[in-house]
Amino acid sequence: MIKCIIVEDEILAQQVIQSHLQKTDQFELVAICNNALEAAEVLNNQEVDLIFLDIQLPGMTGLNFLRTLEDPPLVVLTTAYAEYALESYEFNVIDYLLKPISFERFSKMVNKIKEGRLFSQEPKEKSNVPTDHIFIKSNSKFFKVNFSEIMYIEGMKDYLKIFTPEYKLITHQTMSDMERLLPPGKFIRVHKSYIVAVPFIKSIYGNAIEVDKATIPIGGSYKEKVMQLIK
Structure with a gap:
């Protein structure tokens, strides 16, 4: 929807x-x-x-x-x-x-x-869909990024910053598109501009999440979903 x-x-x-x-x-x-x-x-x-x-x-x-x-x-x-x-x-x-x-x-x-990007079609052969990685286009190159490496993703207009422990990629994509590509259960949308990898969460306090050295805000409409992680 x-x-x-x-x-x-x-x-x-x-x-x-x-x-x-x-x-x-x-x-x-x-x-x-x-x-x-x-x-x-x-x-x-x-x-x-x-x-x-x-x-x-x-x-x-x-x-x-x-x-x-x-x-x-x-x-x-x-x-x-x-x-x-x-x-x-x-x-x-x-x-x-x-x-x-x-x-x-x-x-x-x-x-x-x-016909555009909001309506994604289900793949005809789900067996061909990668379950452990994604290819990200950045600076005219396609980088293979394992889902297990992604700490969090930050949205900025029509671009995304993808943070891993070793590097950061900037790609031309939307948060909604990326959210559909990520494996369920391992990532959580915590703000209109942030998606966080659950295994990398250090702490949750107030309206913020600590991931690595970053403090990420929790949006009001996402807080209930975040709190379910604690429960």
Whole structure:
């Protein structure tokens, strides 16, 4: 399921997008926000894969809001004004929907997402899927990284830092994509920007986890999952 939020101050537009979402089975609506401030609070406390973002918002425009985000989810812009389309390309949005949004046009957007990175297909031959390592592309090379070597992973926009005891790799990939590739049970998402290898955890205290020499924050929406490790 793709977790999404609607950031829109017009009630009718909120209802239209929500209605379209209900007609598909790929989306989970996490929240409806009336302005950028409400949206920022949701993003700080919950995992969100996709934002339906109105450009004309009270207080701060949708585009200015995007400029404030260090690691934004995927974005679909919604607006009644076609003249913002060119400016929106600066943010690499996946689609630009003009109001009123028809379900036919909305469906085209859904298909675009299906063809992209959010919808991963199950491998036909699971026996060919590596269970102990992954190949990471960094600086035009592919590095073989054993899962047992990874201490933690830090997300930064469209890039990841992968930390091992001996080296650090930077690769062009998303946290959601990486999370799907890691073996379950050995890694835990503790923050929207951090994945931690359970065997490398030294201690858990307050809202932080100690891994090697790093202190990693625990996000509010991930704390219950982290505390289950202690129990």
